[in-house]
Amino acid sequence: xxxxxQDTKKKEAATVQREERTRExxxxxxxxxxxxxxxxxxxxxDIPGVDESSVDITVEKNILEIYGKVDPEIPQDMxxxxxxxxxxxxxxxxxLSDEIDMDRIQATxxxxxxxxILPRAEKAQTRKIEVKAGE
Amino acid sequence: MLWSEFERLGRFVDxxxxxERTSRDWARMGTPSAHDFPLINVWTSxxxxxxxxxxxxxxxxxIDISVADEVLTIKGKRESYEPKNDxxxxxxxxxxxxxxxxxxxxxxxxxxxxxxxYQxxxxxxILPRAEADKPKKIAIAGE
Numbered sequence: 001x002x003x004x005x006q007d008t009k010k011k012e013a014a015t016v017q018r019e020e021r022t023r024e025x026x027x028x029x030x031x032x033x034x035x036x037x038x039x040x041x042x043x044x045x046d047i048p049g050v051d052e053s054s055v056d057i058t059v060e061k062n063i064l065e066i067y068g069k070v071d072p073e074i075p076q077d078m079x080x081x082x083x084x085x086x087x088x089x090x091x092x093x094x095x096l097s098d099e100i101d102m103d104r105i106q107a108t109x110x111x112x113x114x115x116x117i118l119p120r121a122e123k124a125q126t127r128k129i130e131v132k133a134g135e
Numbered sequence: 136m137l138w139s140e141f142e143r144l145g146r147f148v149d150x151x152x153x154x155e156r157t158s159r160d161w162a163r164m165g166t167p168s169a170h171d172f173p174l175i176n177v178w179t180s181x182x183x184x185x186x187x188x189x190x191x192x193x194x195x196x197x198i199d200i201s202v203a204d205e206v207l208t209i210k211g212k213r214e215s216y217e218p219k220n221d222x223x224x225x226x227x228x229x230x231x232x233x234x235x236x237x238x239x240x241x242x243x244x245x246x247x248x249x250x251x252x253y254q255x256x257x258x259x260x261i262l263p264r265a266e267a268d269k270p271k272k273i274a275i276a277g278e
Contacts, residue, residue, distance in 0.1 A: 008172040031229045033215075037222040044216060046229050048189035048256030075185050078178040081241075085174035085189060112191030112256015 013091050026088030030066070030114075034094075040119045041098070047090045048112035055114060057107055062096045066114065172234050173209070182269065184240055184262045191256030192229075198253065200260060202246050207238045207262065243268040 013027040035042040043064070047055065050068035058065045068090035099121040106117040178185040190198070192213055199210040215231035218224060243265040250261040 008170060008174055010174075032226060033224065033229045034226040035216060035218050035222050036225045037219065039221075042216070042222070044229065046189075046191040046256070048191040051255050075178045078180045078183075078185060080176060081179045081184075082175065082177035084170045085176060087176075111193060111253070112189070 010085055012086075012088075026086050027091050028086070028088050029092055030068070030090040032092065040117050041096070041100075043094070043114075043116040043118065045090070045092070045114045045116075046112065047109075047114055049087065050090065050109070050112060050114075052109045055109060057105075057114075057116065059096075059100060059102055059105065059118075062098075062100070064094045064096055064100075064116075064118070065092075066116075067091050068114070171236050172230065173236060175236070175238060177238070179241070182264050184242075184244075184264070186238060186260045186262065188258050189256060190258055193253070193256070195253045198251075198258060200249070200251050202244050202249055202262065205240045205243055207240055207244075207260065208235065209238070209258070209260070210235045 011029045013029050030045040030047050032046075033042075033044040035044075045066060047066075047068040049070040049072075054069040054071070056065075056067040056069075070087060070089055072087040096118065101119045101121040104119045108115045173188045173190050175186055175188045178187070186207060186209075188209065190211060190213070193211055197212050199208075201208045201210075210233070212233040213231055215227075215229070240262065245263045245265045248263045252259050
């Protein structure tokens with residue numbers, strides 16, 4: 001059995017948002033792993049049902065936002081007999097603690113797993129100023 | 136069965152109701168509250184059943200699907216991300232490890248015709264009803 005301590009249920013996103021959605025649909029909070037390294041932060045999110053064309057990733061200042069759009073596949077002429085999970089979009093926002101080098105962000109999506117590598121911006125180099133002896 | 140028998144039972148035996156009841160029994164055998172991982176949706180029609188489940192990030196070779204009579208078993212495993220030397224987890228919410236789930240279906244399955252596909256992290260298993268199990272219409276021969 002998968003990690004028993006974890007919830008198997010999908011969590012619905014809070015309804016209070018800055019803006020209202022134009023499409024009426026459920027929105028879930030994806031489960032994520034965040035791994036912090038010296039030079040980069042890795043964010044891994046489970047967003048089953050989303051492919052590379054239906055995911056939006058934005059970084060503005062230090063806010064990382066992930067939105068995955070899911071088009072539910074409903075089998076024709078069939079009825080839903082058991083429904084243990086709901087289908088909907090995914091949305092999550094993070095505040096990043098460090099300055100991110102926007103140009104070097106890498107994002108990959110495979111089998112419903114989004115992996116983001118966020119390299120840290122190089123700190124303004126400390127310049128050593130040599131002082132020459134006056135004449 | 137005579138009509139009086141139906142009256143005695145009080146209702147027709149609805150296979151789907153039975154199915155849902157047995158599925159709940161299966162679930163109860165595991166954790167008392169939530170359903171067992173992975174969560175499933177089951178679609179049905181007269182001649183087939185479609186089971187879908189969200190198991191992102193798996194290698195299709197690590198998904199094991201088997202059908203024995205009316206029981207579908209889905210097994211699998213997913214490795215967690217291994218942090219490199221200078222890395223550490225700040226947040227860990229995603230599942231990892233092995234799972235196994237039994238699903239009791241309402242009818243026998245044509246084992247040789249079961250199809251499965253894995254797309255965008257969603258597993259879909261299509262299970263056609265066994266020919267021998269399908270209800271037959273009996274024609275009445277006239278004189």
